[in-house]
Amino acid sequence: MLSLHVLIYNEAMVESKYNYYIQNGNDTICLNGISKAVFSVNKSSFDFIKVLLSDVELQQQEEAITKELVRMRFLVEDNEQETNYLLENKRKDANSSLFHLILNPTQDCIFRCWYCYETHKKGEMSKTTLESLKKLIIKVLDREDIDKLMLGWFGGEPLMYFDEIVYPLSVFAKEEAEKRNKGFFCNMTSNGFLLTEEVAKKCTLIGLNTIQVTLDGDEKRHNKTRNMKGQPSFRKIIDNCVGYCLDTSNNRVLLRINYTDDTIRLDFAEILDIIPVGVRAQIEIQFKRVWQTYEKKTDKTPDGLLDNVENLKKKGFHLSCGMDFGFVEGCLCYADRNNYVNLNFDGKVYKCTAVDYNEKNALGYLSENGDIVWEDSIQHDLSLKPYVEDTKCMECNLLPICGGPCFRRKYESVAQNKDFCIKELLDTDVDMFVKQYYNDTLRKIERRRTLANI
Ligand code: SF4
Ligand code: SF4
Structure with a gap:
């Protein structure tokens, strides 16, 4: 089990697959999607960091920088472990x-x-x-x-x-x-x-x-x-x-x-x-x-x-x-989530609140003695594991900031064989997200500094 609070550092760290590097003028903003750590560096520092992330010898020579990159999860023990961490969070939340x-x-x-x-x-x-x-x-x-x-x-x-x-x-x-x-x-x-x-x-x-x-x-x-x-x-x-x-x-x-x-x-x-x-x-x-x-x-x-x-x-x-x-x-x-029900006024049950409330989309009903009777087999199968498991999301480096498909997109992908990924349709992209997050972080730091000086 991977814990974000524990500093893990050994001699064979690898670059996280959830690092995002976004050009911002002459500088590069670096963000890790799991730890949310963000910083901005000039071109020469960025080039140096990129080399260090994949060079074990350099990591040993530059111990202080390496430790900091491990703390911020830009360097990790192994990539499978960080994906498992995301999966485990989804499992826990789905059964909270x-x-x-x-x-x-x-x-x-x-x-x-x-x-x-x-x-x-x-x-x-x-x-x-x-x-x-x-x-x-x-x-x-x-x-x-x-x-x-x-x-x-x-x-x-x-x-x-x-x-x-x-x-x-x-x-x-x-x-x-x-x-x-x-x-x-x-x-x-x-x-x-x-x-x-x-x-x-x-x-x-x-x-x-x-x-x-x-x-x-x-x-x-x-x-x-x-x-x-x-x-x-x-x-x-x-x-x-x-x-x-x-x-x-x-x-x-x-x-x-x-x-x-x-x-x-x-x-x-x-x-x-x-x-x-x-x-x-x-x-x-x-x-x-x-x-x-x-x-x-x-x-x-x-x-x-x-x-x-x-x-x-x-x-x-x-x-x-x-x-x-x-x-x-x-x-x-x-x-x-599994401990979740959307009950319509007529006693029929649903999950997604953005569908037509009709017979075709109903997934079950509330029985007279207060039990939810799920009648839909796709819904039942989906409840057994995180929606991203065994899908292309497991390889996608956007997983921590996208989350994969929601219930409806996953359901439609199974029932209608549709691609659930809507990345290309979205109004904003990763560049915009990273820049906005970086600017918001700077603003928060500034506010804290101002308050500390009052
Ligand atoms: S996020 Fe997906 S599952 Fe949730 S309400 Fe919207 S369409 Fe439905
Ligand atoms: S839904 Fe698309 S963008 Fe999101 S994690 Fe899955 S493959 Fe990546």
């Missing part, structure tokens, strides 16, 4: 002691966004399904291998049934978890329109302190896509998110901005300037391309994406993913 239950109380919504894959069927979770769900929650909490339960409210629009389903069911789950001394967490994906002050206060009572909300551009474009029978929503959503953040400093909003090649050119730092500075640290912004537009891309990286990322950071917002790559330390998505 957290049970994650994503619940769709309805498929209905107050908006009708053009790109939405959901069916907007009228109706909500029935009393019978709710009773079975309570039995499932009890069974999960009674499991010895589970010490935390997370409810994720999804839909449709979950706030349409906040008082009838979301609130009472969350209270039930929270109390049952507390009785057993187990952890309880709660979050929600919502359009934010119905997130009133009263709802925000009740969210605090059930520990629902993270909400993901989506914007579709500036006020005009957003309102064109997201409106309630013509009634605009942009201002109301922003006001509701600000109110939610002001309710308690524990609350977080993940503000997802859906973009196309056209909308990403807008200046989001200016658009979001209406958000008070005091709550910006509670708002994390995530840019996400509207998936139907991937096929229509003309440039690798659309104009405006990188500027928006930088400008929003300067305005005090957190940005979770300006980039498609990132350090993936376990599973890529909640759907990759």
Whole structure:
């Protein structure tokens, strides 16, 4: 078993296969994808390091530099061991002691966004399904291998049934978890329109302190896509998110901005300037391309994406993913975990929350006595080992920052014999990721220095 905290140094170290070297002006940024260690050197130092990484004699002569490169995992004992380390992390995460239950109380919504894959069927979770769900929650909490339960409210629009389903069911789950001394967490994906002050206060009572909300551009474009029978929503959503953040400093909003090649050119730092500075640290912004537009891309990286990322950071917002790559330390998505279920309002179960909720895509159902019955054999087989095992990802040096396929891509690769790798389709590449990570690291060091001098 490989531990990152132990300095391993013997006489035959080899270059890590997860080192990235990116030209940045006259210098080269060097990053290791497992340790996340990053530094920048000039050309002659880089040439020297490159020779040292493959020259055992030079490693022995330059002991201090070699030890530092071992500490940063640029030099490793063997390459198979570092890939196994990533596999082991995936295995552990896939079977972690957290049970994650994503619940769709309805498929209905107050908006009708053009790109939405959901069916907007009228109706909500029935009393019978709710009773079975309570039995499932009890069974999960009674499991010895589970010490935390997370409810994720999804839909449709979950706030349409906040008082009838979301609130009472969350209270039930929270109390049952507390009785057993187990952890309880709660979050929600919502359009934010119905997130009133009263709802925000009740969210605090059930520990629902993270909400993901989506914007579709500036006020005009957003309102064109997201409106309630013509009634605009942009201002109301922003006001509701600000109110939610002001309710308690524990609350977080993940503000997802859906973009196309056209909308990403807008200046989001200016658009979001209406958000008070005091709550910006509670708002994390995530840019996400509207998936139907991937096929229509003309440039690798659309104009405006990188500027928006930088400008929003300067305005005090957190940005979770300006980039498609990132350090993936376990599973890529909640759907990759085995202790995870997405339950639709009609009692059918799914894994990926980005598919059509229909008979064809359902993977099983919730039985009357609260058991999840998985009926899909592909899903069952996928749960037995990490998705990257026995695939080309094992040889790919991007594995630590790509993570391999998510559940859906893996499933489709097996069911439809499709290639799961979407590297070429992404809006950003490894160069951009490494440069941004290096600049962010410098900024953090600078901030720490400033604070130390106060
Ligand atoms: S498409 Fe992949 S990443 Fe997205 S929710 Fe589905 S499984 Fe997760
Ligand atoms: S999905 Fe593609 S880019 Fe990612 S690790 Fe696998 S082969 Fe590499």
